[in-house]
Structures are given as C-alpha cells and as structure tokens.
Amino acid sequence: MRLRARLSKLGAVKLLRGTKLSGELGRLQDQLERLREEPSAEEIWRSVERARHADRPYTLDYVERILEDFFELHGDRGRADDHAIVAGLGKLDGRTIVIVGHQKGRDLKERTSRNFGMAYPEGYRKAMRAMALADRHRFPLITLVDTPGAYPGVAAEQHGQGGAIARSQAAMVRLSVPTVSCIIGEGGSGGAVAIAVADLVLMQENAIYSVISPEGCAAILWRDAGEARKAAAAFKPDAAHSLELGVIDAIVPEPEGGAHENPDDAARLLKDSLAAALSEIDDLDPEERRRQRRAKYRRMGVLAGL
Amino acid sequence: MPDTGKVDVSVEDKRAADSSQDKAHPNTCPSCGSHYRDEELQRNLRVCPQCGHHFPVRARERIEQLADRESFVEEDAELRSADALEFFDLRPYTERLAEAEIETGLGDAMVTGAAAIEGEPCRLAVMDFAFMGGSMGSVVGEKFVRVCDGAAEAGVPLVSVSASGGARMQEGILALMQLPKTVCAIEELHEAGGSLLSVLGHPTTGGVLASFASLGDVVVAEPGALMSFAGPRVVAQTTREKLPDDFGLAESNYRFGHLDAIVQRSELRPTLARLLRLFAQA
Numbered sequence: 163m164r165l166r167a168r169l170s171k172l173g174a175v176k177l178l179r180g181t182k183l184s185g186e187l188g189r190l191q192d193q194l195e196r197l198r199e200e201p202s203a204e205e206i207w208r209s210v211e212r213a214r215h216a217d218r219p220y221t222l223d224y225v226e227r228i229l230e231d232f233f234e235l236h237g238d239r240g241r242a243d244d245h246a247i248v249a250g251l252g253k254l255d256g257r258t259i260v261i262v263g264h265q266k267g268r269d270l271k272e273r274t275s276r277n278f279g280m281a282y283p284e285g286y287r288k289a290m291r292a293m294a295l296a297d298r299h300r301f302p303l304i305t306l307v308d309t310p311g312a313y314p315g316v317a318a319e320q321h322g323q324g325g326a327i328a329r330s331q332a333a334m335v336r337l338s339v340p341t342v343s344c345i346i347g348e349g350g351s352g353g354a355v356a357i358a359v360a361d362l363v364l365m366q367e368n369a370i371y372s373v374i375s376p377e378g379c380a381a382i383l384w385r386d387a388g389e390a391r392k393a394a395a396a397f398k399p400d401a402a403h404s405l406e407l408g409v410i411d412a413i414v415p416e417p418e419g420g421a422h423e424n425p426d427d428a429a430r431l432l433k434d435s436l437a438a439a440l441s442e443i444d445d446l447d448p449e450e451r452r453r454q455r456r457a458k459y460r461r462m463g464v465l466a467g468l
Numbered sequence: 469m470p471d472t473g474k475v476d477v478s479v480e481d482k483r484a485a486d487s488s489q490d491k492a493h494p495n496t497c498p499s500c501g502s503h504y505r506d507e508e509l510q511r512n513l514r515v516c517p518q519c520g521h522h523f524p525v526r527a528r529e530r531i532e533q534l535a536d537r538e539s540f541v542e543e544d545a546e547l548r549s550a551d552a553l554e555f556f557d558l559r560p561y562t563e564r565l566a567e568a569e570i571e572t573g574l575g576d577a578m579v580t581g582a583a584a585i586e587g588e589p590c591r592l593a594v595m596d597f598a599f600m601g602g603s604m605g606s607v608v609g610e611k612f613v614r615v616c617d618g619a620a621e622a623g624v625p626l627v628s629v630s631a632s633g634g635a636r637m638q639e640g641i642l643a644l645m646q647l648p649k650t651v652c653a654i655e656e657l658h659e660a661g662g663s664l665l666s667v668l669g670h671p672t673t674g675g676v677l678a679s680f681a682s683l684g685d686v687v688v689a690e691p692g693a694l695m696s697f698a699g700p701r702v703v704a705q706t707t708r709e710k711l712p713d714d715f716g717l718a719e720s721n722y723r724f725g726h727l728d729a730i731v732q733r734s735e736l737r738p739t740l741a742r743l744l745r746l747f748a749q750a
Contacts, residue, residue: 312678314698315707319716322726324677324697331651332683351635351644352678352697359648373635373644373675378702383557383637396555397640407552409641456652460613462645463606464552 201402203395210376210394212368213347217422219429220279221248221263221306224346227429228436229254229261235292241321244285246277246309247357249292251301255437260296262289262357263306266347280313281353283326289357290333297337302440305343305357310375312353327356334359335456338448342439344414344432345369346421349399361455362439363409365401366432367416371409372399408462412439497521513733522690522733524670526572527579527596530629534737535583535592542581544614547607549576553640561638564600572599576607577632580615582622586741588748591619593628595669595676602632604676605639609646612680616653620660625747627740629667630681633699634674647679654683663747665740667731668695668718686743688729689718690736695726 201209212218225232229252237243249262264281267273289305296303312323334341334357343360349371365371374382376390379397404410414435421428443451496503500519513533514523525533531540548565555561569575577599583592593615595602612628619626635643654664666684668677671694678697681687689695696703696716704711714720721727731739 312697314703316703316709316711316715319696319698319703320720320724322724324673324695325682325726327678327697328647328651328680328682331648331679332655335648335652335655352647352675355644355647356678359651371641371644373640374637379637393557396553396557397637398553399641403553404641407640407642409645456656459645459648459652462649463609463642464550464639465606465610466548466550 201398201400203391206394206398206400206403207391209368209370209400210390212420212422213370215420215422218347219421219425220268220308221261221265221346223425224306224429224432225250225252225261225263227426228252228433229259230256232261235288235295238284238287239291240284240287242282242284244277244282244288245275246279246281246313247285247289249288251295254302254304254433254440257302258299259302259304260292261304261306262292263346264309264354264357266308277313279309279348280311281309282313282315282318283321283323286312286326286330286356290330293330293333293337296339300339302340302342302444303334303337303360304436304440305341305360307343307345307349307354307358307371308347308369309350309353310348311350312356324352327352330356331359335459336452338452340440340443340446340451341455342436342443344436345371345401345404345410346432350375359455359459361443361451361458362411364412364414364435364439365404365410366414366421366428367401368420369401370394370399371401371404372397407464494523497523515733520691520732522670522692524597524631525733526598527574527594530594530669531579531581531583531592533733534585534627534629534740536585536587539584540581540592541583542579543618544580544611545575547575547610549605549607549639551638552606552642553638555638555640557638564638568599572596574599576611577602577604578608578611580611580618582618582624585627585737585744588741588744589622589624590740590744591615591622591624591626593626595629595631597631597633597669597671600636602630602676603634603636603643604632604646604650604679605636605643606646608636609649612650613653616657616662616664620657620662623662623749625663625665625744626657627665627667627744628680628684629669630672630676631669632672632674632676632681634676644675647675650680651683654680661749665743665747667736667740668693668727670694671699673697673699673716682726685747686728687726688731688739689721689727690733691718691730693718695721 232252266279267276341360344364376394379393380389417424499521668689
C-alpha cells in the first residue's frame, strides 16, 4: 500500500503520545508491531465484530468509570429528549468537562428506548446544546462515538436529519474550547461524524469508522448484504487504516481480547488517552486551536498526483 | 422507472447492465409520459412542457442555464481522485473513475468556477449526478474548499447546485471526511464575510445533504427534488414504515421548515440574481 511506508513513523509518534501515561510499554510495543503489518481481511472483520459486541462498554459505562460528579443533561430544549445520545457534565481528574456520546442499550427494553444508538435530529440538537454550554463556560468537550448511523426514519427526515448533522459539525468547528473525540465502537457514517469533529480524534483499537455499514455497502456494490465481509475488507474501517489515512490522530489500546473482556481496564486506558490528548491541546490559544482544527479537516482526502 | 418521486439514490452503478434495459428513455417524462427530442427539452430548460416535471440537468448545461453568456471560467478542472484504498468491489474503483470520465467528459462530480448571473459576480459549484451518482469523494471536497476560498478572496457569494446520492463509498472513510471538510470551508467563508446560496437539485441525499448543501445562508430546492438523509428505500427497509407519498421531497421539506423556497427552474436564474444583489458586499 502506497501510504504504508509512512505508518511506522506515524504510528510510533501518535501511539506514544496518546498513551504516554498508561505505562503499558509492552502492550504499546505489541501494537506498534501489529500496526506495521497491514491488517488482514480477517482482522478487519474481527474489529467489526468486536466493535458491535453485545458486551462492549458503551458511553455510560465509561462515564461511570472515568468521571466524577456526573450530571446528565436531558432534552434538546425544542421538542424531545433523544436517548440515543447522552450529554452531561462531569469532572475528569478534578476538572469540569462536558461529555456527549451515543448510547446503545444493554437489554431489549433499553435497546429500544435508546433506539440502538441511532439518533434522531433531536439527539444532535441536544448535543449542540451541550456544546454551546461547554463553550460558554470554557469546559473542554469530550465526545464518545458509537452508533450504527443516524436513524433512517420518516419522522427523523421530517425533523431535518441531514441539516441537524451538518449543523452539529459546524458547531464543533466553531468551538473555542479544547475538543477530543473517541470512536469507542461503531463510527457509523454521518451519524458518527456529526459529533466527531474535534481537535484530536482517537479511536479504540477494535472500533470501526466508516462511510457506510459493511452490510449497506455490500447490498449496493455486491447487490448482496451477505457479502459484508468482502465490503469491510474493501473499505477498511479499522483503526490502523483510519490512522494511516490521517482520519484519526491516535489509537487507544484495549485489553487483550477487546474492551468487553475487561471494561475497567478499557476505561483506564481510555481515560489516560483522553487526559493525554486534552493536555496536548489545552495550552493553545483558542483562536489558534480553532485554526488548527479547521486546517486538519481541510487536508482530509487523497488526490491523484499529490 | 416506476416512480420517479422515489428514485434509487444508491451512489453507484445506476448503469449496471441488467436493470438498464427496461428503463424508459431519458427524454420520456416519467410523470406524464410525453416524449421529447433532446433539443426540445434543452430549450425548455429540461422541464416537461406538458406537466412541469423537472428532468435532471448535467453540470455544464446547468451552468449555461444560470450564468451570463461566456462569463463562466472553470477552475481546478485538473483535479482527479486517487484510489487510496485500492478499492475493488466487482471492478476496481480506478476503472469506474475512468469510465465515468469518458462517459461524462468530467474529471469528477462537481464543476467549479467564476461566473456572473445577470451581471452579478459569483462563484459556482455545480454537481453532476451522471458522474458516479454525483457522489462526494476527495475531489468534490477539495473543489468545494477551493471555490469557497475563491469566493472569499473575490468577495463574492458562492452558489452551489447539488445533485448527489451522498458520499462515495469507494473512498471509504475519506469520503465521510469530506463532510467536515466542506463544513470547515463554509465556516471560513462565513468568517470572511462571504455567503453561500445553496440550490438543491434532484436528488440531494446522504452526505451532501448532511454537509454543505444544508448550510447555505439561503437554501432553495427545485420542485420534486428528493432531499433526504436516508433514501426512501433504506427507510422503508429499515423501519417497515409506510412512507408518505411526498417522503423526502422538496415540497415536504418546505412544509417542515427545512427550505426557504421551492423555485421553478425557469425562475432560478432571476431568483439567484436577486439573492446575489441582496448579498453583494458593498
């Protein structure tokens, strides 16, 4: 792969930066070794399965392990409280931050009430309200991304799904406070990027980030949703490729076997990475931080001959 | 095509061999069945003289319809996509790109440049659905960013005309990143005092609706244009809901408050000219 050569250098810097406080040098080395090799189709599919694992920690699982004095904010102040997105205030290492994240459900009842983590426009409007609050009080913003996608329903369209996703991104571009996002499970398309436009974007080792679900891509390009594995291998939604393509800034390690095997360890590793990322952008002048954030996104993409 | 109000907005391969055989002729009106010679339709701005159905317009013809004669100067026409993922589905992405370029005469799904409308200077960013379903990848994103810069520098408004199935799957996550990329460009345009007039053509769906197309200072659509984040087929399959007849159409979006106006194609040029006069920087 053409960009592969850049990876070991890039990987080393970013990984160390993201996890320098964890002190898990052995694991780091392992990760680096693995990153130097192109993830195989099997490894990519394993990420898809782990990202969707029924026991994988969700936003609130991390919130209770990472934050103190968490207070959840409800409602978009317009028409509803969308349970597919949670927002709130909490203390990270003694400092108040605002957190926004997708939330899936654990059992059938909760899954239904959380709509499987698929937000309506109301969810994104709740997120925007929390972002505005963060900016007003100079609280850093952390977002945790875990959604199959924005909800594709009649009411969601009528309430302006496309516009809400666009405006949520614009709101994140404008923030003057430090912002860190982490993809913690499924980073599903527009519904994910709506809350993932940040100074630093992290991604857990087994998370996926993609423009369309493997099944959706397979249904359109292969005309058979059963070809999802082939589709995933083709569009490469895994963390290593996302890093290589410059879409994310660092990979957050997970416990052996995946985050679901040991949520406490996963939370500790995530917290270390979030804190390290925040400290990296904390001291920048707000205007400069915003400029750098925009400059980063304006470079995204690969053109022929460049 | 059984029902044009609910076109298939899948980004890719509308020309696949099996289904294209039974499609009606492109110059047959899907609403009333009238058939036209190409120059008849072209003369009528590709609107059915019988029933007012708005046929799709290719990018270059759209520019001819909107811009003052000989005023359009194209920019960044040389930009081409790279195949960063070495994407291969049933065929390599590079092959699809080459084929689309040969079929459409375009380097990608958006044409940008400087123009004037009724003497009012502006920048234009016009999408072409015929190029891989108007899908947005790295080139569309980059062209949009550059035309925003050009508009800001020249102190003129940007007029975008979209027609897109959404993000281009073959560019994977990089295609998704074109959403925040175009959003950033609009933020900078706005900070420079510039403005964006967004015209939604049929269809404007997925990632294009969820980024720059929705962020115009003024957002208008053509009659009957499908403008939904998720296409009707996806919504029907996912939710098993019965879709309203006007699902996702401009008329429905106007009713729900997502559009400033629905503008007949014959009125588009004078409408844009009026807006350009209103937004012109003194």
